[in-house]
Amino acid sequence: MSYLLPILVHIPAHSQVAGPLIYQSESALPPGTLVRVPLGQRELLGVVWDTPVDPVVASLDPGKLRPLAAILDGIAPLASCWRQLVTFTADYYQRSLGEVALAALPPQLRDLSSVQLARRLKRHATTPRHESPPTVIANGVKQSGSRPVSGIGGIEATRNDETGTFVISHSLSTEQVAVTARFDQEAGPFLLFGATGSGKTEVYLQCVERLLASNASAQSLVMVPEINLTPQLEARFRQRFDALYGAHAVVSMHSGMTPAQRLQSWLAADSGAARIVLGTRMAVFASMPQLKLIIVDEEHDPSYKSQEGARYSARDLAVYRGRLENAKVLLGSATPSLESWHHSRPLSEGGRYVRLEMPSRIGSNASLPLVRRVDMNHQPKHCVIAPPLLEAIAQRVARGEQSLVFLNRRGYAPVLRCADCGWKSECPHCSAYRVFHKIDRTLRCHHCGYAERVPRTCPACGNPDIAPMGRGTERLEEHLAELLAAVRRPNSDPELWPEGEPVRIARIDADSTKLKGALEAQLARVHSGEIDVLVGTQMIAKGHDFRRITLVAAIDADSALFSSDFRAPERLFGLLLQATGRAGRDADSSTGSEMWLQTFHPQHPLFEALKRHDYSSFAAQQLKEREQAAMPPFSFQALLRAEARTQEVAQGFLTAASAGAAELPQSQQVTRYPAVPLSIQRVANVERAQMLIESPSRAALQRFLHAWQAVLHHTRQQPDGKGLIRWALDVDPLTI
Ligand SMILES: [Zn+2]
Numbered sequence: 001m002s003y004l005l006p007i008l009v010h011i012p013a014h015s016q017v018a019g020p021l022i023y024q025s026e027s028a029l030p031p032g033t034l035v036r037v038p039l040g041q042r043e044l045l046g047v048v049w050d051t052p053v054d055p056v057v058a059s060l061d062p063g064k065l066r067p068l069a070a071i072l073d074g075i076a077p078l079a080s081c082w083r084q085l086v087t088f089t090a091d092y093y094q095r096s097l098g099e100v101a102l103a104a105l106p107p108q109l110r111d112l113s114s115v116q117l118a119r120r121l122k123r124h125a126t127t128p129r130h131e132s133p134p135t136v137i138a139n140g141v142k143q144s145g146s147r148p149v150s151g152i153g154g155i156e157a158t159r160n161d162e163t164g165t166f167v168i169s170h171s172l173s174t175e176q177v178a179v180t181a182r183f184d185q186e187a188g189p190f191l192l193f194g195a196t197g198s199g200k201t202e203v204y205l206q207c208v209e210r211l212l213a214s215n216a217s218a219q220s221l222v223m224v225p226e227i228n229l230t231p232q233l234e235a236r237f238r239q240r241f242d243a244l245y246g247a248h249a250v251v252s253m254h255s256g257m258t259p260a261q262r263l264q265s266w267l268a269a270d271s272g273a274a275r276i277v278l279g280t281r282m283a284v285f286a287s288m289p290q291l292k293l294i295i296v297d298e299e300h301d302p303s304y305k306s307q308e309g310a311r312y313s314a315r316d317l318a319v320y321r322g323r324l325e326n327a328k329v330l331l332g333s334a335t336p337s338l339e340s341w342h343h344s345r346p347l348s349e350g351g352r353y354v355r356l357e358m359p360s361r362i363g364s365n366a367s368l369p370l371v372r373r374v375d376m377n378h379q380p381k382h383c384v385i386a387p388p389l390l391e392a393i394a395q396r397v398a399r400g401e402q403s404l405v406f407l408n409r410r411g412y413a414p415v416l417r418c419a420d421c422g423w424k425s426e427c428p429h430c431s432a433y434r435v436f437h438k439i440d441r442t443l444r445c446h447h448c449g450y451a452e453r454v455p456r457t458c459p460a461c462g463n464p465d466i467a468p469m470g471r472g473t474e475r476l477e478e479h480l481a482e483l484l485a486a487v488r489r490p491n492s493d494p495e496l497w498p499e500g501e502p503v504r505i506a507r508i509d510a511d512s513t514k515l516k517g518a519l520e521a522q523l524a525r526v527h528s529g530e531i532d533v534l535v536g537t538q539m540i541a542k543g544h545d546f547r548r549i550t551l552v553a554a555i556d557a558d559s560a561l562f563s564s565d566f567r568a569p570e571r572l573f574g575l576l577l578q579a580t581g582r583a584g585r586d587a588d589s590s591t592g593s594e595m596w597l598q599t600f601h602p603q604h605p606l607f608e609a610l611k612r613h614d615y616s617s618f619a620a621q622q623l624k625e626r627e628q629a630a631m632p633p634f635s636f637q638a639l640l641r642a643e644a645r646t647q648e649v650a651q652g653f654l655t656a657a658s659a660g661a662a663e664l665p666q667s668q669q670v671t672r673y674p675a676v677p678l679s680i681q682r683v684a685n686v687e688r689a690q691m692l693i694e695s696p697s698r699a700a701l702q703r704f705l706h707a708w709q710a711v712l713h714h715t716r717q718q719p720d721g722k723g724l725i726r727w728a729l730d731v732d733p734l735t736i
């Protein structure tokens with residue numbers, strides 16, 4: 001007797017074969033079983049997706065179907081919740097099930113043969129696990145006969161020798177106590193709106209700790225936006241939990257790990273051995289049979305939105321998954337996305353999230369930095385750093401304090417230009433300029449990566465006088481070194497520096513941190529006080545604690561004020577408020593900490609709100625504008641993107657697809673805008689265009705997109721689709 005099993009495999013995107021393929025099997029394997037199946041000449045990983053099909057009903061001839069190649073019986077069938085999460089993702093983000101399911105599994109599962117995998121599983125099973133976990137009473141009353149336990153940093157922990165019970169007490173702020181109490185009592189989902197330095201991480205630790213203490217098998221998932229942020233988070237979680245639950249209880253999951261490490265983490269999560277999974281957006285798909293809590297830190301961060309394949313939002317999927325698996329969800333941010341902020345309005349006004357607020361910074365003197373606006377209209381022409389700002393930085397250097405100077409443009413200069421003929425360093429493959437990097441004398445395209453040595457003379461007219469225009473972090477670093485050449489830092493070694501010790505400047509951006517470990521090494525130099533002035537891009541405004549920095553300056557704060565992207569002000573405000581949060585996190589030095597903004601529009605409401613550290617009023621004003629303009633979160637959007645060798649072909653496909661949609665009954669509640677080129681319309685010789693689709697109803701937009709799929713595939717096959725390289729839908733796009 002043989003069974004016909006529907007099995008998902010990874011097939012190329014947009015293949016018309018969107019559902020499972022049918023294979024023969026000698027046993028009726030349960031849905032969720034991992035198998036290997038033949039496809040053409042290859043053998044692929046597959047997931048049994050459903051109960052066996054009836055050959056008569058499906059009018060299939062079993063004799064023509066191929067049998068399974070192998071069953072990965074070392075891994076239990078994936079839970080129906082996990083399959084439901086995959087189904088929802090594929091459905092909502094308009095991708096094939098097989099693509100989403102297989103991309104959600106660790107790559108080594110796909111690559112290893114069943115024999116190799118069996119060997120790997122055996123090794124995994126023999127890894128020593130912790131013995132039965134000790135019982136923990138968090139924030140409980142200390143019991144008699146207890147002794148202190150060392151090695152659990154920063155907290156008081158005592159172990160009762162008779163019962164083996166840990167009793168821990170952390171000193172929490174009043175706000176932290178209130179927030180965790182509400183978290184315990186209510187169902188959520190929660191939005192934790194906490195100022196930078198208010199102790200959000202401690203709240204996360206508390207929530208996880210209470211969960212693990214109350215339920216011996218519960219698992220929690222903690223997500224951060226960037227790989228760079230996982231080591232410091234992992235350190236804090238290990239410090240808290242390794243001693244309680246063993247070194248295998250905390251695992252990480254992100255793309256910076258080796259395939260073998262990722263597989264190991266995945267297996268630990270899947271088997272339930274890992275109690276805490278820390279990871280980037282991909283971790284939202286981790287198979288966790290006992291998942292009871294999901295935390296999304298810095299929930300506003302655009303990195304949670306995938307930019308390729310299924311363009312899913314891990315933040316939004318976390319909320320969906322929490323509901324699906326009955327796990328509590330906690331989103332946290334000092335500058336929430338306007339979507340989440342809107343969802344956390346009062347229940348009586350239609351809110352769906354519970355808003356938890358922690359407005360105060362921790363520490364006796366931890367006041368928020370003073371925000372100072374420098375009106376660049378009244379500064380010397382072409383000055384890069386206004387004299388009062390320069391003076392403020394110099395004073396801090398002399399006092400032994402640190403400053404952070406922030407410019408969101410890396411490289412030396414964005415353009416190289418010939419003064420004679422007007423030649424500029426355009427990229428031959430993109431509609432963008434190549435950036436001048438002085439450090440290795442190259443012109444580099446930040447879009448396609450094309451790099452060349454800087455020419456000695458103008459390639460167009462031979463003039464040797466070609467000069468950089470504008471300024472990136474590299475040039476700013478050089479410029480600051482000149483401006484501060486005469487300034488002296490407190491002398492650490494008068495014998496070595498009889499004339500006084502010169503200022504030390506460092507730079508942190510994507511260029512200076514390319515090598516593995518470079519970022520950590522540079523951060524360590526900042527933390528040790530070795531650096532006086534740190535220059536960097538938005539990289540340094542994100543998540544890193546710079547406790548000794550007392551001045552943060554944004555050199556070009558205006559860059560996003562008048563952008564065509566309606567989310568630009570939200571991102572700018574978030575970035576600047578996060579940057580102010582970098583200043584003076586040490587209570588001792590924060591009394592005098594300042595945020596300086598160089599702007600030509602000092603009265604702009606965004607800066608007014610920033611000066612008051614007032615996210616709420618900024619958000620209220622932005623939401624009002626968006627409501628009037630019927631923009632998200634008051635409407636729902638999708639983008640159809642097309643790429644081709646020519647702009648005509650790319651736009652032609654979009655226009656034809658739009659015309660084809662006119663007949664669909666589902667198009668009634670949906671607005672289709674005209675096709676337009678992307679703001680950088682050509683990258684690596686590929687022309688890019690897009691079309692915005694909008695609806696006041698999420699359900700109507702979804703119905704339309706589903707109906708439109710057939711039109712899109714059909715248009716692709718028609719003359720209008722000739723020359724098209726690829727197309728893709730982006731549901732809930734973050735940049736338009
Ligand atoms: Zn020239």
Ligand SMILES: [Zn+2]
Nearest residue numbers: 427430445448
């Ligand atoms: Zn290029």
